[in-house]
Amino acid sequence: MSDTNPERAGGATGVDPRALAQTIVFSGVTVVRDGRTALDRVSIGFEEARIGIVGLNGSGKSTLLKCIIGLVKPSAGSVSVDGRDAVGEARAIRRATGFLFQDPDNQIVFPVVGEDLGFGLKNHGYSRAETADRVEAALTRLAIRHLASRRIHELSGGEKQLVALAGVLALAPKTVLFDEPTAHLDLKNRNRLRDVLQALPEQAIVVSHDLELVADFPRVVMIEAGRIVRDGPADEVLDHYREANR
Amino acid sequence: MIASLARPGSSPLHRLAAAPKLAGLAITATALFFVDDPRLLATAFALGLTVARSTGAHFAEIGRDLAGAAMALAVLGLADWLLVDGATALAVVLRLGAIALLAHAVTMTTTTAELFEVLERLFGPAERLGLIDAGRAALTLTLAIRFVPLIVEEAQAIREAQAARGLDGSVLALAVPLLVRVIVRSEAVADAIDARGFPPERAATAPPRPPAIRPEIEADTP
Ligand SMILES: Nc1ncnc2c1ncn2[C@@H]1O[C@H](COP(=O)(O)OP(=O)(O)OP(=O)(O)O)[C@@H](O)[C@H]1O
Numbered sequence: 001m002s003d004t005n006p007e008r009a010g011g012a013t014g015v016d017p018r019a020l021a022q023t024i025v026f027s028g029v030t031v032v033r034d035g036r037t038a039l040d041r042v043s044i045g046f047e048e049a050r051i052g053i054v055g056l057n058g059s060g061k062s063t064l065l066k067c068i069i070g071l072v073k074p075s076a077g078s079v080s081v082d083g084r085d086a087v088g089e090a091r092a093i094r095r096a097t098g099f100l101f102q103d104p105d106n107q108i109v110f111p112v113v114g115e116d117l118g119f120g121l122k123n124h125g126y127s128r129a130e131t132a133d134r135v136e137a138a139l140t141r142l143a144i145r146h147l148a149s150r151r152i153h154e155l156s157g158g159e160k161q162l163v164a165l166a167g168v169l170a171l172a173p174k175t176v177l178f179d180e181p182t183a184h185l186d187l188k189n190r191n192r193l194r195d196v197l198q199a200l201p202e203q204a205i206v207v208s209h210d211l212e213l214v215a216d217f218p219r220v221v222m223i224e225a226g227r228i229v230r231d232g233p234a235d236e237v238l239d240h241y242r243e244a245n246r
Numbered sequence: 247m248i249a250s251l252a253r254p255g256s257s258p259l260h261r262l263a264a265a266p267k268l269a270g271l272a273i274t275a276t277a278l279f280f281v282d283d284p285r286l287l288a289t290a291f292a293l294g295l296t297v298a299r300s301t302g303a304h305f306a307e308i309g310r311d312l313a314g315a316a317m318a319l320a321v322l323g324l325a326d327w328l329l330v331d332g333a334t335a336l337a338v339v340l341r342l343g344a345i346a347l348l349a350h351a352v353t354m355t356t357t358t359a360e361l362f363e364v365l366e367r368l369f370g371p372a373e374r375l376g377l378i379d380a381g382r383a384a385l386t387l388t389l390a391i392r393f394v395p396l397i398v399e400e401a402q403a404i405r406e407a408q409a410a411r412g413l414d415g416s417v418l419a420l421a422v423p424l425l426v427r428v429i430v431r432s433e434a435v436a437d438a439i440d441a442r443g444f445p446p447e448r449a450a451t452a453p454p455r456p457p458a459i460r461p462e463i464e465a466d467t468p
């Protein structure tokens with residue numbers, strides 16, 4: 001199903017994602033948003049290098065991801081990342097845990113690519129010199145150095161998504177949370193993002209309606225109405241998901 | 247002018263720090279309002295042209311960037327001419343024209359990141375008085391610059407969709423969905439900004455050393 005091509009995917013980075021993986025633990029997490037239960041007593045742990053999350057619209061996938069970095073606060077229960085509380089120690093968690101949103105336009109703050117990459121670094125207290133180095137390295141890493149002085153509103157959707165990802169990677173996170181990263185992308189850019197994702201040494205938790213994107217993951221979790229209903233290897237869980245939603 | 251952001255270059259103005267440029271612009275603009283002599287104003291206008299040109303921008307580019315401002319200025323000048331007199335109209339046009347040219351030169355040579363820092367410092371005293379949060383205020387202005395083109399695009403998309411439904415011309419049909427989209431987007435943007443570590447941590451807490459940057463992923467340029 002997944003045409004893993006190690007050469008194209010740059011699989012030779014020689015970094016074992018497990019070396020970076022954090023342990024994320026949900027203990028009895030319930031989230032009520034506007035009177036509706038978005039997550040319902042979720043208890044689950046994540047420590048694999050690749051975890052996929054699937055589920056229908058409104059099932060609670062984005063809410064789950066947002067809980068990890070404290071953007072959404074549980075109404076009951078708690079979330080911890082490497083032992084840190086997601087609400088109380090959100091800042092420390094956000095430094096080690098990047099978030100790639102579905103629409104890169106919402107994530108990009110400055111009007112020029114290079115400036116935008118500096119934003120996250122500045123927030124986390126990096127010096128000017130170090131910021132410049134890291135911006136350069138992150139752009140190089142995704143092979144988009146030629147975009148450094150381009151204006152955001154002149155970029156294609158695929159380029160914007162890579163710029164947003166570069167902004168995340170510039171901080172050298174241990175984990176990157178992806179919320180439907182390919183939803184706005186055409187086939188070519190979607191494949192490019194898939195390749196980048198495959199080569200990523202960081203731990204990745206990927207929410208996606210694009211099932212192929214997570215099809216070779218060792219672990220996929222299925223959410224239904226705020227509850228975890230399946231948890232296992234990709235083929236098993238995806239088969240069930242397809243079957244259940246015929 | 248907002249859409250015409252900084253262009254890279256190495257002119258003297260490019261090399262000058264943002265703060266003196268902005269201060270110079272503010273002082274000159276204020277001073278020009280106390281000048282009425284058309285010869286002085288004409289000199290200021292010529293100076294504005296020279297400065298704008300010194301950034302490496304061609305007259306054609308400057309003209310394109312300032313077309314909107316020029317149009318507004320023409321209307322203003324015409325109104326002054328009809329309602330007051332020719333001399334006043336000339337003074338108004340030269341004065342505002344000079345300011346627009348100087349502002350263009352500053353915009354062309356100052357990145358938004360530089361502007362952000364100046365604004366942060368500018369808002370500093372107000373922050374110390376407990377009036378505002380300087381970082382947030384600067385961010386708000388930066389976001390305005392960033393999102394103007396996006397909101398214009400969204401407005402266009404809505405207008406097209408409405409036109410397809412025969413609703414063109416209705417202000418409400420444009421304003422309501424646009425407002426909804428802007429609100430939805432602003433929530434998403436707020437989340438993303440939090441996720442990116444804003445507000446900055448205080449300088450005292452140095453970041454830990456993250457692992458070294460890893461090797462480049464093979465280039466696959468489209
Ligand atoms: N900002 C919000 N305020 C109030 N309720 C919200 C908000 N965002 C989501 N919800 C609600 O929380 C529930 C879960 O939403 P969530 O966005 O987590 O779903 P999702 O699985 O990510 O869906 P999708 O596939 O459409 O992105 C839904 O019932 C939704 O209406």
Ligand SMILES: [Mg+2]
Nearest residue numbers: 061062063179
């Ligand atoms: Mg979602």
